[in-house]
Amino acid sequence: MSITDIRQAVLTGDAEGAADLSRAELKAGTAPAVIMNDALISAMDEAGARMATGELFIPEVLVASEAMRAAMDVITPHLEVEATGGRGTVVIGAVEGDVHDIGKSLVALMLDGAGFTVHDLGVDVATAAFVAAAKEQDADIVAMSSLMVTTMPKMKVVIEALREAGLETKPIVGGAPITQAFADKIRAAGYAPDAGGAVRLVRDLL
Amino acid sequence: MGDTLKLRMLSSEQVGTLREKCLDLLATMGMRIDHDGALGILAEAGADVDRETHVVKFPAELVESAIKSVPEEFVVKGADPRHDLAIPHPDGLFYTSTNVQSMLHHDVDTKRFEDNSVARYAEWCQIIEVLDHTDICAIQTPMDVPAESAEVHALNIQMQNTTKPLWMHAFSREAVPFMFELLVARMGSVEGLRTQSVAIINPGTVSPFIVKAMDAEEIIQACHHGVPISSDGHVMSGFTSPMSVAGSAVQNCAETLAHVVLCQVVKPGHPIMMTQFNCPGDMATGFSTLATPIANVQRAVGQQLTSEGFAIRVSGCPIMTDTYVSDGRAVAEKALGALLCALAGIDIAYGVGRLGGASLASPAQLIIDDQIVAVVKEYVRGIQVNDEFLAIDEILASGIGGSLVRSKHTLKHCRDYVEPSLFRFQLQQQWEAEGEKDLYERAVDEYRRLKPMIKPVDLPDDVRREMDAVVARADKALCP
Numbered sequence: 001m002s003i004t005d006i007r008q009a010v011l012t013g014d015a016e017g018a019a020d021l022s023r024a025e026l027k028a029g030t031a032p033a034v035i036m037n038d039a040l041i042s043a044m045d046e047a048g049a050r051m052a053t054g055e056l057f058i059p060e061v062l063v064a065s066e067a068m069r070a071a072m073d074v075i076t077p078h079l080e081v082e083a084t085g086g087r088g089t090v091v092i093g094a095v096e097g098d099v100h101d102i103g104k105s106l107v108a109l110m111l112d113g114a115g116f117t118v119h120d121l122g123v124d125v126a127t128a129a130f131v132a133a134a135k136e137q138d139a140d141i142v143a144m145s146s147l148m149v150t151t152m153p154k155m156k157v158v159i160e161a162l163r164e165a166g167l168e169t170k171p172i173v174g175g176a177p178i179t180q181a182f183a184d185k186i187r188a189a190g191y192a193p194d195a196g197g198a199v200r201l202v203r204d205l206l
Numbered sequence: 207m208g209d210t211l212k213l214r215m216l217s218s219e220q221v222g223t224l225r226e227k228c229l230d231l232l233a234t235m236g237m238r239i240d241h242d243g244a245l246g247i248l249a250e251a252g253a254d255v256d257r258e259t260h261v262v263k264f265p266a267e268l269v270e271s272a273i274k275s276v277p278e279e280f281v282v283k284g285a286d287p288r289h290d291l292a293i294p295h296p297d298g299l300f301y302t303s304t305n306v307q308s309m310l311h312h313d314v315d316t317k318r319f320e321d322n323s324v325a326r327y328a329e330w331c332q333i334i335e336v337l338d339h340t341d342i343c344a345i346q347t348p349m350d351v352p353a354e355s356a357e358v359h360a361l362n363i364q365m366q367n368t369t370k371p372l373w374m375h376a377f378s379r380e381a382v383p384f385m386f387e388l389l390v391a392r393m394g395s396v397e398g399l400r401t402q403s404v405a406i407i408n409p410g411t412v413s414p415f416i417v418k419a420m421d422a423e424e425i426i427q428a429c430h431h432g433v434p435i436s437s438d439g440h441v442m443s444g445f446t447s448p449m450s451v452a453g454s455a456v457q458n459c460a461e462t463l464a465h466v467v468l469c470q471v472v473k474p475g476h477p478i479m480m481t482q483f484n485c486p487g488d489m490a491t492g493f494s495t496l497a498t499p500i501a502n503v504q505r506a507v508g509q510q511l512t513s514e515g516f517a518i519r520v521s522g523c524p525i526m527t528d529t530y531v532s533d534g535r536a537v538a539e540k541a542l543g544a545l546l547c548a549l550a551g552i553d554i555a556y557g558v559g560r561l562g563g564a565s566l567a568s569p570a571q572l573i574i575d576d577q578i579v580a581v582v583k584e585y586v587r588g589i590q591v592n593d594e595f596l597a598i599d600e601i602l603a604s605g606i607g608g609s610l611v612r613s614k615h616t617l618k619h620c621r622d623y624v625e626p627s628l629f630r631f632q633l634q635q636q637w638e639a640e641g642e643k644d645l646y647e648r649a650v651d652e653y654r655r656l657k658p659m660i661k662p663v664d665l666p667d668d669v670r671r672e673m674d675a676v677v678a679r680a681d682k683a684l685c686p
Contacts, residue, residue, distance in 0.1 A: 054490045103492060149353050195492045
């Protein structure tokens with residue numbers, strides 16, 4: 001057993017294997033933070049990179065993230081408190097008036113799989129709810145999705161509300177009608193065209 | 207289309223199986239319908255309605271009763287009756303619609319995607335007015351109007367620039383009443399609109415199994431105002447519906463059947479079609495794909511299920527591509543999709559003018575697609591076999607080693623099929639002399655040729671003023 005084996009178990013979506021190997025690695029004296037960073041997060045980073053090239057498909061990355069989570073459940077009780085925050089905290093939701101869920105949920109799953117702590121507010125999320133969640137969770141990132149022209153303006157409203165509340169959280173945007181130009185115009189910290197891109201963006205911003 | 211020229215993807219037994227599964231899904235799982243009024247209407251009609259969760263389960267007998275009351279023939283009307291569309295097509299062919307929503311248009315001069323605008327969209331509608339094989343003008347999104355009332359502005363632009371039937375839908379529930387107010391303003395009164403309905407409205411579902419308040423409102427208002435409906439299911443196989451063709455087809459039909467039931471309960475006999483807007487998810491990016499073979503196979507299966515299983519008229523979206531340029535891939539994808547779905551039997555084929563991505567549009571592609579449709583129609587038109595077309599007398603008269611080029615039969619039929627201009631046969635020398643242009647370049651030439659000839663609709667001043675006043679009211683009510 002080794003870090004490499006745990007990493008491979010995650011990449012192949014073997015949840016039971018990843019959990020068992022992690023348990024054994026802990027027993028062998030390996031620090032839990034080492035397992036988390038060198039095996040689990042590293043595996044998901046590679047899964048994300050392979051998804052960006054088309055080598056892995058979304059369902060395969062999702063099953064890898066489930067394996068990662070199974071292993072995390074084993075090592076989390078052994079982690080130092082400050083290490084359990086993962087790589088950062090993200091609040092995500094579809095803006096007010098927008099009930100399209102699938103893309104936003106996919107981004108949430110991918111971010112979770114990549115080791116971020118994700119709070120998914122769902123769909124039709126009011127501006128005040130974004131701000132409240134960002135405060136409560138001390139969010140590093142607020143991720144907003146919109147799939148309709150009529151709801152796109154809400155993104156700017158949320159960004160301004162976050163600024164007025166004095167929060168340092170970084171707002172990012174995505175959704176089929178969203179473009180980089182639009183994101184720049186509303187002063188978002190970033191834009192991602194798809195779920196894989198969202199993970200890379202959050203990683204880069206943090 | 208000839209009686210023998212029909213592609214059946216499913217056997218009759220399979221149609222029966224899928225049909226049964228549609229009804230099972232509606233009866234056991236149901237739909238969530240986020241519209242209080244619709245919930246009340248359906249509860250009164252015998253549906254099992256949970257007011258807390260908004261989930262409606264549809265007993266089979268309610269669904270069957272609704273299916274029976276859907277008219278098998280109706281007319282989709284334009285502001286000008288010359289553009290009315292008798293459904294089904296009297297020659298067994300199909301009608302076409304352009305694409306919705308486009309916020310970006312490919313500009314033939316800058317060669318970039320530029321924001322759609324009032325002026326650009328007006329020109330688009332005017333081009334549609336003069337095309338031979340583009341029958342319906344669909345709503346798009348001008349970006350130089352308030353986003354909150356964009357669809358009301360867009361509908362106004364449509365009606366001021368084309369008299370062909372309009373494919374319309376709202377982007378928010380709050381805009382729905384203003385859109386119908388606008389239609390009434392155009393036609394003078396609600397009765398006027400009921401007589402000449404001007405549009406076909408396109409409510410959708412949010413897969414899996416959700417009907418938004420906006421879409422339920424569209425159905426109710428369309429029934430009241432006499433506007434036909436084409437109900438979209440938006441399944442995305444692998445993400446919101448099963449990966450499999452059969453599973454996605456069943457789910458898409460089940461979802462749109464819920465719209466059919468609501469429609470027929472509100473107004474029995476109101477014209478409604480079911481649309482196959484299946485867009486399989488791309489497994490690498492999570493985005494919808496528009497023109498993959500599997501997308502069109504799903505649509506063709508859904509079309510057959512709709513027409514044979516439910517005897518309901520069907521629309522679909524086969525004139526699609528996943529590329530961002532007007533190239534050979536666009537032509538291949540659009541032609542193959544259109545041909546497959548035409549052979550499978552479609553009443554309205556959507557997508558003329560659309561490129562890939564989040565609904566990009568292109569005036570050059572609009573012109574190309576109009577002519578692709580002309581070509582596809584020739585494949586599915588069917589042939590006639592009778593004395594005239596057997597022409598045995600001609601054969602005998604010409605004799606062994608003879609020529610028919612000067613025969614009366616050839617003279618009479620030499621224009622039965624004339625290739626559309628972009629697909630015109632040319633000798634190589636002729637092509638070289640004309641600049642060795644490719645399809646896109648010739649489409650741009652055609653666009654430039656049409657441009658000086660197109661114009662807005664000549665509306666009476668008082669009608670135009672009333673329409674503009676509706677838009678102003680929408681702006682005031684919808685924009686912060």
